[in-house]
Amino acid sequence: MLIQQLVNGLLLGTTFALIALSFNLVVGALDRLNFALGETAMVSAICGSLFLSRLDLPFVLAFLVSLAVGALIAGITFLLSFRFVSAQYHTAPILSSLGVGLVITSLVTRLLGSDQRRVPSVLEGVRIEIGPLRIVGDQLIILAVAALMTVLLYGFLNRTPWGTAIRGVSDDPDMAGLLGVPVQRVILLTFVVSGTLAGASGLLTGLSFHTVSPFTGFETTLTALMVIVLGGLGNITGGVVAGLMIGVIETMTVAYLSATYRDLIVFLLVGITLVARPQGLFTRNTGVVGRV
Amino acid sequence: MRTASIGRRGTVCVVLTTFLLAACGGGDEGSDGGDDQSDxxxxxxxxxxxxxxxxxxxxxxxxxxxxxxxxxxxxxxxxxxxxxxxxxxxxxxxxxxxxxxxxxxxxxxxxxxxxxxxxxxxxxxxxxxxxxxxxxxxxxxxxxxxxxxxxxxxxxxxxxPDASNSIPVLEAIMAQEAVQTAAIIVDEANATTQAQGDLYNEVFDASDVELVSTVTFASGDSSFASQVTSMASANPDVIALAAGPADAARIAVEIRAQGLESLLIGTGSLQAGGTDYINGAGDAAEGTLTAAQFNPDNxxxxxxxxxxxxxxxxxxxxxxxxxxxxxxxxxxxxxxxxxxxxxxxxxxxxxxxxxxxxxxxxxxxxxxxxxxxTFAEDGTGDRPELYAVVENGAFVISEVGS
Missing domain, CATH: 3.40.50.2300 (Response regulator)
Structure with a gap:
């Protein structure tokens, strides 16, 4: 059972890692947190689930819809909460994006209702058993798609001109601007890519949990914050490792202690990290407050 | 003229008020019912x-x-x-x-x-x-x-009350299905579901059913993979759902996704929130047995x-x-x-x-x-003892023993 629980934890962590990647991209580009990303993931997942269950579309199409919705909402959030806000007001984008998140939740509950929606299984009945280990079809899809998204992101950031531009703006926006990089367009692109990842994370999480609820947005944001604090703000690899770590810790806590200790233990870990190593477990030497 | 006019209006007002007061008084004293109080x-x-x-x-x-x-x-x-x-x-x-x-x-x-x-x-x-x-x-x-x-x-x-209605029904279900082993999944963050957990313990005790696993979660938890894996290792005949209907639905889906074929049971409150359970769980809800006290096909x-x-x-x-x-x-x-x-x-x-x-x-x-x-002396409803089974996406109600 221990190995099975480890796999369960890693799979849960995979979805955390994706949303943390999404947050870290924005932190990298702007040194700001987009607090509406949790809600972005939620809307994308709801749209994807509607396409899967109501229109009976193939998973690939529903997944692409989720990515598109995530990208669109992240782009709009950038324009509403970041683009025209002066850099001297550090808290303004935080509050503004929190507000965007609340508006998104309200709109979804008004337009689509507050019920949780079922995300139908994609590979129903498919089950792989290796000794004591059992992996079902949906878990395979989550693993494969999350891995693919991560590899594509790495490829995009490291092998394409736009990816290089994103990294350049992330390192030094002033220098990038002087070298002719269209900084604002690159930041918008970063938000769009970040929203795409949030959309992917939303639908994959829905697939993993079998449902999606309009009220999970802020919860997702909180989880992502835990992950990126642990992994280091802006550190993409750290976010992935921390996401997997938190997934395993949560799963093991539920399996061998109690569900009520789950958040407590994660918060304790994050608290200790903030005190002992504020820059995160895997990142450069700048603390959370200094970065955001 | 103005004074006269005011005087006539005043007279009309006094008369109307008198009629109104009389009408209201009649309503209070007579208590015959059906009085017009439209104003x-x-x-x-x-x-x-x-x-x-x-x-x-x-x-x-x-x-x-x-x-x-x-x-x-x-x-x-x-x-x-x-x-x-x-x-x-x-x-x-x-x-x-x-x-x-x-x-x-x-x-x-x-x-x-x-x-x-x-x-x-x-x-x-x-x-x-x-x-x-x-x-x-x-x-x-x-x-x-x-x-x-x-x-x-x-x-x-x-x-x-869940206990007085559900315990005899669930005990009858245990006997009817010849249940030997059971697991309970309890929402620890809600007093109602914790009481349901106690209720199941009482049912299993009284029915000589061995409780092989008890796992917990907190309302609104997203993933139930860990809990279901724990229960799966004990391979129980039945899994008792001490959860709100939406959480119960997701638990049911996870149970079936992990290939468990255990019978799912619930108290009357699961049937009460039946639509949410059935819509949320889809095919995974099929065969779920619950206590019931209300028949939508009465x-x-x-x-x-x-x-x-x-x-x-x-x-x-x-x-x-x-x-x-x-x-x-x-x-x-x-x-x-x-x-x-x-x-x-x-x-x-x-x-x-x-x-x-x-x-x-x-x-x-x-x-x-x-x-x-009707209400019992303690203010609770007096209801029939029924049980429900999910068949083709709906709860089908039967009387215990039928």
Whole structure:
């Protein structure tokens, strides 16, 4: 059972890692947190689930819809909460994006209702058993798609001109601007890519949990914050490792202690990290407050 | 001229006022019922629902049933010529909201009676506050044992307590299905579901069923993979769901996704939130057995006609328990208002509430949408012992032993 629980934890962590990647991209580009990303993931997942269950579309199409919705909402959030806000007001984008998140939740509950929606299984009945280990079809899809998204992101950031531009703006926006990089367009692109990842994370999480609820947005944001604090703000690899770590810790806590200790233990870990190593477990030497 | 004119108007006013006072006095003294009080404004009933928490869907269903009853009554001319108005509060599963909102409903909105939350945890708090203010409170769903103790005699629930209704039914199911081993999954963050966990323990003890695994979660948890893996390692014959219907649905899906074929069982409250469970779980819900106390296909009149009409008017596949109980609460109060002819005006509100309380204590076999409504001495509903099985996406109700 221990190995099975480890796999369960890693799979849960995979979805955390994706949303943390999404947050870290924005932190990298702007040194700001987009607090509406949790809600972005939620809307994308709801749209994807509607396409899967109501229109009976193939998973690939529903997944692409989720990515598109995530990208669109992240782009709009950038324009509403970041683009025209002066850099001297550090808290303004935080509050503004929190507000965007609340508006998104309200709109979804008004337009689509507050019920949780079922995300139908994609590979129903498919089950792989290796000794004591059992992996079902949906878990395979989550693993494969999350891995693919991560590899594509790495490829995009490291092998394409736009990816290089994103990294350049992330390192030094002033220098990038002087070298002719269209900084604002690159930041918008970063938000769009970040929203795409949030959309992917939303639908994959829905697939993993079998449902999606309009009220999970802020919860997702909180989880992502835990992950990126642990992994280091802006550190993409750290976010992935921390996401997997938190997934395993949560799963093991539920399996061998109690569900009520789950958040407590994660918060304790994050608290200790903030005190002992504020820059995160895997990142450069700048603390959370200094970065955001 | 002006003085004369004023004098004539004054005379007319005095005469009209005299007639009005006489009319009101007649209503109060005679209590013949059916008096026209159309100038007195609507009768106001408080309704506390919750858009969040494990029983949010039950709450929404209760709200729909109450509003449907009010719409029908008002469309039919109201009660004593007056509309009924529901003054609603969304408690959002927050006890603090109840503590603030209910006194406000009583003192500022001057409600005549309260439709209390459907969930036991919310009902316990809301009913206690209403009782302190001497306002009758009726819940369309609270079923935890002892939930009304702090608020009697001012509170009632249409539901038979989960324990008294579910224990004998579940014991019968254990025997019928020859169950040997069981696992329980409990929502630790909710008093109602914790009580359900205790109830299952009692059932398994009494039925000589070995409890091989107990796992926990907290309301609204996203992933149940870990808990189901733990239960799967014990391979129980049955898995008992001590969870709100939405969480229970996701647990059921995870159980089937991991390939477990254990029988799923629930208390009457799972059947009460049946739509949410079945919609959420889909095929995974098939075969689930629960205790039940309400039959949406009740063939007896007037329940059968009322249920059919409600299904048609509200475009429902089946009327749920909370819907029908809330519908009956509003109609029960409306019946009292009609029969007694009370005004529920600020001057008489306290006496009129006491009158409703006396009426509810003595009500005998009110025939409503949910069947015959009577209350036991402790204010809980007296309901039949039924069981339900999910077949083709719907709960099919049967009598125990049938």
């Amino acid at each position: 007195a404004g609507p009768y106001r009933l408080g309704l506390v629902h919750s858009s969040e928490g494990p029983f949010a869907t039950n709450s929404a269903t209760m709200r729909a049933g109450a509003n449907y009853a009010v719409d029908l009554i008002n469309a039919d001319g109201g009660v004593n010529g007056r509309d009924i108005e529901l003054v609603e509060v969304d408690a959002r599963n927050d006890p603090q909201t109840l503590v603030t909102a209910i006194p406000q409903l009583v003192t500022e909105e001057e409600i005549f009676a309260l439709l209390a939350p459907v969930d036991s945890a919310g009902c316990e708090i809301a009913c206690a506050i209403a009782a302190d203010l001497q306002v009758p409170a009726l819940s369309a769903g609270a079923g935890r044992p002892g939930v009304l103790e702090p608020s009697r005699p001012w509170s009632f629930t249409m539901t038979a 063939p007896d009149e007037p329940a059968a006609s009322l249920l059919a009409q409600a299904e048609e008017d509200n475009d429902l596949d089946a009327v749920s328990l909370n819907f029908s109980y809330a519908f009956d609460i509003v109609n029960l109060i409306a019946t009292y208002l009609t029969d007694s002819g009370v005004t529920a005006s600020p001057d008489t509100l306290e006496d009129d509430r006491q009158g409703l309380l006396d009426y509810l204590e003595d009500v005998e076999a009110y025939e409503g949408m949910s069947g015959d409504v």
